[in-house]
Amino acid sequence: MKKVYFILIIIILLTLITGCNAKQKMEDKIAEKIIEQAIGDADIDIDGDEVTIKTDEGDVTFGSTEWPNSGISDKIPEFKKGNIVSVMNSEAYLLVIIEDVKADDFMDYYEEIKGKFTQESYEAKSEDTISYMGKNEDDISIMASYSTGDSTASITASKPE
Numbered sequence: 001m002k003k004v005y006f007i008l009i010i011i012i013l014l015t016l017i018t019g020c021n022a023k024q025k026m027e028d029k030i031a032e033k034i035i036e037q038a039i040g041d042a043d044i045d046i047d048g049d050e051v052t053i054k055t056d057e058g059d060v061t062f063g064s065t066e067w068p069n070s071g072i073s074d075k076i077p078e079f080k081k082g083n084i085v086s087v088m089n090s091e092a093y094l095l096v097i098i099e100d101v102k103a104d105d106f107m108d109y110y111e112e113i114k115g116k117f118t119q120e121s122y123e124a125k126s127e128d129t130i131s132y133m134g135k136n137e138d139d140i141s142i143m144a145s146y147s148t149g150d151s152t153a154s155i156t157a158s159k160p161e
Contacts, residue, residue: 067096075140076157077112081105094157101153106130106146109153117142 067078068089076094082101088094110132114121117134120141124131133143139160146153 068094072140072157072159075138075159076142076155077109077116079109079144079153079155081109082151082153092159092161094155096155098153098155099151101146101151103146103148103151106144106153110144110146113142113144 065084065087067073067080067084068087071089071091072094073089073096079096079098082098082105084096085099086095086097107130110130113134114123114132117132117136117140119135119137121132121134123133128149129145129147131143131145133141135141140157141160142155142157144153144155
């Protein structure tokens with residue numbers, strides 16, 4: 001009789017684990033603990049594909065596919081075209097990679113940031129790459145690059161250290 005109860009309990013637990021995303025939640029918690037042990041004094045939050053690492057020095061979020069609405073991203077113009085494939089965002093640093101960007105859309109953004117980030121500016125245009133780098137009056141740096149070969153843009157921004 002004890003074997004029957006034991007088997008029923010195992011079946012119920014397996015059903016609970018595989019249902020209602022419980023298995024994914026358990027995997028996320030295990031991954032969080034492993035990362036926390038590897039990094040040290042940090043709190044890890046995994047929400048689907050998005051991971052946030054919280055430390056005394058600040059939070060870093062990566063894995064999102066949407067333009068962030070906090071951190072340094074609030075200090076630069078949003079690029080609203082193409083498909084965002086990767087984001088890494090914190091209070092001091094931003095990296096966004098965008099695919100399926102039309103050259104005209106990138107050039108519109110290029111001209112916008114060129115007008116706002118005028119200090120220590122640098123422009124580069126080659127056969128397959130267009131880039132602009134500059135700082136604004138708040139000493140925030142931005143770099144926007146576009147690869148004509150694969151229609152991919154990358155935008156990075158950072159605050160002074």
